[in-house]
Structures are given as C-alpha cells and as structure tokens.
Amino acid sequence: MTLLRDIEFAVYQGSNHLAQRLSYATDRRLAKPNQVSVLITDICAARCTMCEMWKLQENNELTVDEWKHSLDQLREWLGPFFLVISGGEPFQKRGFFDILAHCRQIGIKTKVSSNGMYLTEKACDRILEVGPDFLSLSIDHLTREVHDKVRGVPLYDRCVAAIGMLQDKGSKIVLGVATVIMEETYADLVPTALWALEELKVDRFLVQPLYPTFATDEAMAPDWFEHNPHWPRNAELLESQLEELRRLKRAGHAIWNPDEHLVALSYYFRDPRSHPRPDECMVRYNAFNIDPRGDVMFCWTVDDRAGNLRTQHPRDIWESAHAQQIRDKMKGCQAPCLLNCYRGRSLREQVGLFKLFAGRQGF
Ligand SMILES: C[S@@+](CC[C@H](N)C(=O)[O-])C[C@H]1O[C@@H](n2cnc3c(N)ncnc32)[C@H](O)[C@@H]1O
Ligand code: SF4
Numbered sequence: 595m596t597l598l599r600d601i602e603f604a605v606y607q608g609s610n611h612l613a614q615r616l617s618y619a620t621d622r623r624l625a626k627p628n629q630v631s632v633l634i635t636d637i638c639a640a641r642c643t644m645c646e647m648w649k650l651q652e653n654n655e656l657t658v659d660e661w662k663h664s665l666d667q668l669r670e671w672l673g674p675f676f677l678v679i680s681g682g683e684p685f686q687k688r689g690f691f692d693i694l695a696h697c698r699q700i701g702i703k704t705k706v707s708s709n710g711m712y713l714t715e716k717a718c719d720r721i722l723e724v725g726p727d728f729l730s731l732s733i734d735h736l737t738r739e740v741h742d743k744v745r746g747v748p749l750y751d752r753c754v755a756a757i758g759m760l761q762d763k764g765s766k767i768v769l770g771v772a773t774v775i776m777e778e779t780y781a782d783l784v785p786t787a788l789w790a791l792e793e794l795k796v797d798r799f800l801v802q803p804l805y806p807t808f809a810t811d812e813a814m815a816p817d818w819f820e821h822n823p824h825w826p827r828n829a830e831l832l833e834s835q836l837e838e839l840r841r842l843k844r845a846g847h848a849i850w851n852p853d854e855h856l857v858a859l860s861y862y863f864r865d866p867r868s869h870p871r872p873d874e875c876m877v878r879y880n881a882f883n884i885d886p887r888g889d890v891m892f893c894w895t896v897d898d899r900a901g902n903l904r905t906q907h908p909r910d911i912w913e914s915a916h917a918q919q920i921r922d923k924m925k926g927c928q929a930p931c932l933l934n935c936y937r938g939r940s941l942r943e944q945v946g947l948f949k950l951f952a953g954r955q956g957f
C-alpha cells in the first residue's frame with residue numbers, strides 16, 4: 595500500500611511539474627497546485643514581537659468536520675499530496691489532532707509549523723500516533739534568553755524538550771527548526787544552525803526572512819523595513835552568515851533553503867525594494883492557500899479571494915474564470931517578498947522532500 599502511494603505520488607508530482615512549466619510558458623492553467631497551505635487558525639497565545647497574529651480573535655473558523663470534508667475533496671482532486679499547516683498556533687486549534695488523523699487516514703502528508711507551546715508529553719504521544727509527518731519548530735536563536743525575548747513568553751525549553759521527547763520515543767517524523775532572520779538573530783545564524791543540527795539533532799534547518807509583520811495592514815508599505823525595529827542593520831555581517839550557511843550546505847549539512855534562495859536573501863536584506871528574484875513568481879499556477887475561514891487565495895500578500903471551501907469544491911475554485919482574472923492581475927507583481935512559502939518548489943526540492951519521507955515512512 596505504502597509503495598503504491600509512493601509511486602502514485604512520484605508520478606503525479608513529476609507530470610504535474612511539467613504541466614506547471616507549460617502553464618508559465620503559455621500563461622494558461624494546465625496544471626493542478628502542488629503547494630497547498632492552510633492557516634488552520636488565527637489564534638495564538640504567544641506574544642512574539644515580530645508577528646501580530648496573537649492579537650487576532652477566533653473568527654468564523656472552519657470546524658473540524660468542515661476541514662475533513664474539504665480535505666476529502668482536495669485528496670480526491672489531487673491524489674496523495676503534501677499539506678503545509680500553519681497559523682496562528684496550529685496546536686491551539688480545537689480538534690487539531692482529529693484533522694491530522696484524518697489526513698493520515700486518507701493519504702495526505704502534513705507539515706506543521708509550531709511555536710511548541712502545547713507540546714506536552716501527552717501531545718507528543720498523539721503526534722506519534724497521528725502526525726504531523728514533518729514538525730517544524732520555530733526557534734529563533736540558540737540561546738533561551740534571545741528566543742524567549744523575541745517570542746514574548748518562555749517557549750525555548752518547551753521546544754527543546756519536545757524535540758528530545760519525540761526522538762527518545764523513536765519518532766519517525768521529520769523534525770526541523772526554523773529561524774527568522776531579524777536584528778536579534780542574524781549575527782548568530784550559523785551557530786544556531788549548527789546547534790539545531792548537531793546538538794538538537796533535527797533533520798532540517800531553515801531560515802525565514804523577516805517580513806513586515808503578519809496580520810496587519812501596513813504590511814506592504816514600500817519603505818516598511820526602514821521603520822521596522824527587527825530589520826537587520828548590518829547587511830555585510832548578515833551576508834557573511836548566509837555565505838557560511840551556503841558553505842555548510844555544500845558540505846552536506848541539512849540547510850533546507852535552496853542555495854539560490856540564500857543568495858537572494860543577501861540582496862533582499864540590502865534593499866527589499868530592488869532585490870533580484872531567484873525566479874519568477876510561481877504562485878498563481880502552483881499555490882492553493884486556505885485561510886481559517888476557508889477562503890482560498892494564491893498569495894497571502896495580494897490577498898485576493900478566489901473562492902470559499904464552505905460553498906465550493908476546490909477544483910471549481912482553481913478552474914474558475916474569477917481565479918483566472920486574479921492570476922492575470924497578479925502577473926508581473928514585483929512586491930518585495932522572499933518568504934519560503936512564496937517560492938515555487940523546484941523539481942529537485944520536490945524529489946528531496948519525497949526521498950525524505952519515503953526513507954522514513956513512505957507516502
Ligand atoms: C506565523 S508563524 C505560525 C506558526 C507558529 N505559530 C509558529 O510560530 O511557528 C509561521 C512562521 O512564521 C515565522 N514568522 C513570524 N513572524 C515573522 C515575520 N515577521 N517575518 C517572517 N517570518 C515570521 C514564525 O517564526 C514561524 O516560523
Ligand atoms: S510567530 Fe507564531 S507563535 Fe509568534 S505570534 Fe505569530 S503565530 Fe504566534
């Protein structure tokens with residue numbers, strides 16, 4: 595069963611990748627999305643200084659049954675696929691483990707980003723039963739002092755303990771650490787990466803560029819970075835850290851950002867208004883983003899609603915004339931964005947992801 599799913603997944607991803615390339619070449623929708631992401635909830639009990647999600651209230655979110663229904667539809671439309679789950683804090687969503695269990699039951703691989711706050715021993719045991727298959731913990735610095743200051747509440751010990759518990763219990767899930775590049779963290783990206791990979795022994799380390807802030811309207815003001823207190827002030831020092839991460843990656847360390855992304859980040863932090871992009875924006879033909887209310891969009895920043903899962907089948911949203919109008923409008927967008935979720939995954943990255951999971955537990 596697992597081998598069959600592996601083969602089904604590999605064949606689907608390979609052929610869909612080719613169809614996506616054709617979509618860009620002809621600017622016509624010829625493929626299905628391969629980057630399906632959900633914000634499962636808005637709520638979060640942390641108090642991060644660089645993210646304002648915690649100020650949001652729960653508002654008309656899809657229920658567990660509504661998620662299950664939509665996930666069934668997505669699975670039937672896309673075959674076995676990879677779902678990225680973020681928030682808010684996903685483990686704070688009521689019934690979240692039921693959603694994960696459903697994904698596993700119907701053949702959807704899941705990656706969850708978490709602040710670690712709710713990862714008690716009991717929660718780790720549930721994770722071993724139902725997933726996610728890839729757990730990325732957000733740890734911004736190798737020291738407790740810096741991380742907890744940035745996060746506004748003590749989360750460092752919880753994260754470190756959860757990683758240890760999952761490893762001790764023989765977990766086969768992929769574990770990662772994700773670090774935001776910002777004033778408080780950028781001078782120590784390399785020691786943080788080595789600490790995560792060699793001391794915590796996680797499978798992947800990822801850096802995420804500072805974005806204006808999540809959940810506010812001032813997000814894309816052209817000069818946002820000039821006033822943002824978290825913007826790294828010394829671009830040369832940051833560049834030397836990124837160069838060292840590239841060297842570590844070439845030497846075989848599991849730095850998850852593609853090399854061209856690390857290069858692009860140096861330019862981005864010199865001036866986000868004019869940084870060269872590593873590749874054309876792919877989101878309109880590969881991304882399917884779902885917010886906590888079931889609204890579907892291609893890009894979290896452009897924020898145009900293509901439809902809603904409460905009333906529409908995901909395939910109908912993707913193929914609608916309205917969606918195509920949004921794509922036409924997005925074409926040529928030059929917004930300064932380099933978040934990992936905005937980049938299209940290359941075939942090489944997709945194969946890497948596939949091999950990572952196939953080696954652990956298959957699809
Ligand atoms: C919005 S959080 C949601 C998931 C979860 N609450 C967490 O913190 O991991 C998703 C990711 O965005 C990162 N993040 C938060 N604020 C950011 C910002 N201003 N710029 C870039 N990334 C940010 C977080 O560290 C996390 O890795
Ligand atoms: S980064 Fe994550 S933990 Fe921090 S406030 Fe935002 S959603 Fe919450």
Ligand code: SF4
Pocket residue numbers: 875876877893894895896924927928929930931936
């Ligand atoms: S370039 Fe524009 S459309 Fe593409 S991901 Fe960035 S903001 Fe969205």
